[in-house]
Amino acid sequence: MENAEVFYLAKIGEINLKKGNLKEFERRLAQNFRAYFSGKVPNVQVRAGRMYVRADAELAAHIEAALAHLIGITGWAQVQTADKTLEAMTAAAVEEARALYAAGKRTFKIEARRADKKFPLTSYDLAREIGGTIHTQGILTVDVHKPDAVISVEVREQLAFIYGVEHRGQRGLPCGCSGRALLLLSGGIDSPVAGYRMLFRGMKVDYIYFHSHPYTSPEAQQKVEDLAGVLARYGLGGYITVISFTKVQQHLKRTVPEAYLTLLLRMCMMKTAEMLARKINAQCLVTGESLAQVASQTIENLTITDSCAQLPILRPLIGMDKEEIIQTALDIGTYQTSILPYEDCCVLFSPRHPVLHTKQQDAEDIFSRIEIDQLLAEAFEQRETKKIEWALPVPAAD
Ligand code: ATP
Numbered sequence: 231m232e233n234a235e236v237f238y239l240a241k242i243g244e245i246n247l248k249k250g251n252l253k254e255f256e257r258r259l260a261q262n263f264r265a266y267f268s269g270k271v272p273n274v275q276v277r278a279g280r281m282y283v284r285a286d287a288e289l290a291a292h293i294e295a296a297l298a299h300l301i302g303i304t305g306w307a308q309v310q311t312a313d314k315t316l317e318a319m320t321a322a323a324v325e326e327a328r329a330l331y332a333a334g335k336r337t338f339k340i341e342a343r344r345a346d347k348k349f350p351l352t353s354y355d356l357a358r359e360i361g362g363t364i365h366t367q368g369i370l371t372v373d374v375h376k377p378d379a380v381i382s383v384e385v386r387e388q389l390a391f392i393y394g395v396e397h398r399g400q401r402g403l404p405c406g407c408s409g410r411a412l413l414l415l416s417g418g419i420d421s422p423v424a425g426y427r428m429l430f431r432g433m434k435v436d437y438i439y440f441h442s443h444p445y446t447s448p449e450a451q452q453k454v455e456d457l458a459g460v461l462a463r464y465g466l467g468g469y470i471t472v473i474s475f476t477k478v479q480q481h482l483k484r485t486v487p488e489a490y491l492t493l494l495l496r497m498c499m500m501k502t503a504e505m506l507a508r509k510i511n512a513q514c515l516v517t518g519e520s521l522a523q524v525a526s527q528t529i530e531n532l533t534i535t536d537s538c539a540q541l542p543i544l545r546p547l548i549g550m551d552k553e554e555i556i557q558t559a560l561d562i563g564t565y566q567t568s569i570l571p572y573e574d575c576c577v578l579f580s581p582r583h584p585v586l587h588t589k590q591q592d593a594e595d596i597f598s599r600i601e602i603d604q605l606l607a608e609a610f611e612q613r614e615t616k617k618i619e620w621a622l623p624v625p626a627a628d
């Protein structure tokens with residue numbers, strides 16, 4: 231017996247606007263989609279604002295998980311294909327209408343699109359003919375203003391595509407078309423969201439995490455690696471570099487006035503992260519900082535950490551409040567991991583009354599007085615880099 235096939239159609243969003251680079255964006259999108267598969271890979275074509283996917287039915291759940299995570303599409307649907315005759319298209323639309331009725335929908339409208347302008351019926355004619363049949367058969371009732379469901383009919387070059395359920399896509403730009411970033415990833419709520427925002431703008435992201443064993447636990451590190459694993463579902467993998475900052479923290483604790491500890495630690499992180507960024511050709515650093523969220527994130531203190539790196543430091547959450555950040559963390563699936571109780575820093579190193587409005591000169595004076603460059607270089611030399619382990623959450627077939 232021949233294997234049954236499934237068809238999907240995804241809509242391409244903003245990349246349509248980038249006329250000059252359209253071909254490159256399209257190529258990247260198809261390549262990113264294929265990267266979700268090993269072994270059996272679906273057939274993918276990108277053309278005229280649409281991505282077409284065709285595969286064995288056994289891949290359906292995997293394809294749906296991939297489409298739900300793929301950055302660069304505004305929506306997607308499992309579709310029926312039909313010959314370009316009114317009869318065939320109507321039969322498929324009737325089937326969609328029955329499925330919608332079974333799912334509790336009662337009213338509908340048809341949205342017809344005719345990419346093939348040689349097709350004899352206009353979009354309007356198609357909608358009226360097909361909608362009329364469904365209506366008179368008593369399956370669903372037409373409501374063009376506030377329908378429970380929309381049945382889409384797209385007449386393309388070779389075939390027509392018919393679908394009644396459309397899912398929202400991730401939107402954004404295909405990962406890999408806007409350069410490379412290095413994200414400072416902690417176990418908190420914010421930095422994973424910051425990483426997602428840059429993936430969303432098409433960057434390829436790698437990750438760096440600073441631990442202080444034994445002051446921070448192995449569970450805290452595992453949590454960060456798990457968060458990188460969730461981000462990798464959108465960014466299609468990546469590398470995480472783990473650096474021990476134990477000696478750096480101890481040195482800071484001995485030499486820096488308590489109120490300056492957090493700020494000096496952030497300065498050390500930026501300098502070390504930049505060493506890695508240069509090595510891996512990342513073009514910017516990314517953090518989860520948001521203006522005035524905590525003491526180290528006042529404009530004065532951000533200015534100071536900024537001056538620690540020559541590369542730009544991007545802070546995509548700078549103007550967001552905690553509620554919005556949490557909503558995104560929930561949407562992308564990092565929140566539940568972020569709120570696990572393992573801390574990525576130790577109270578021992580957290581000042582009770584941190585400086586809020588530090589003078590740049592004061593911070594720089596302390597930094598040069600404590601002679602920490604050698605320790606940072608050593609910490610960097612002993613870094614450990616690994617490939618992120620990740621998998622799409624594919625529901626088991628029943
Ligand atoms: P998050 O929720 O991301 O932990 P936060 O609100 O706790 O952020 P801070 O602890 O001040 O804020 O950290 C600010 C930023 O510095 C983080 O968003 C992250 O980018 C970076 N950072 C902090 N700690 C670490 C760490 N141990 N390893 C790597 N980056 C870190």
Ligand code: MG
Nearest residue numbers: 416417418574
């Ligand atoms: Mg934190």
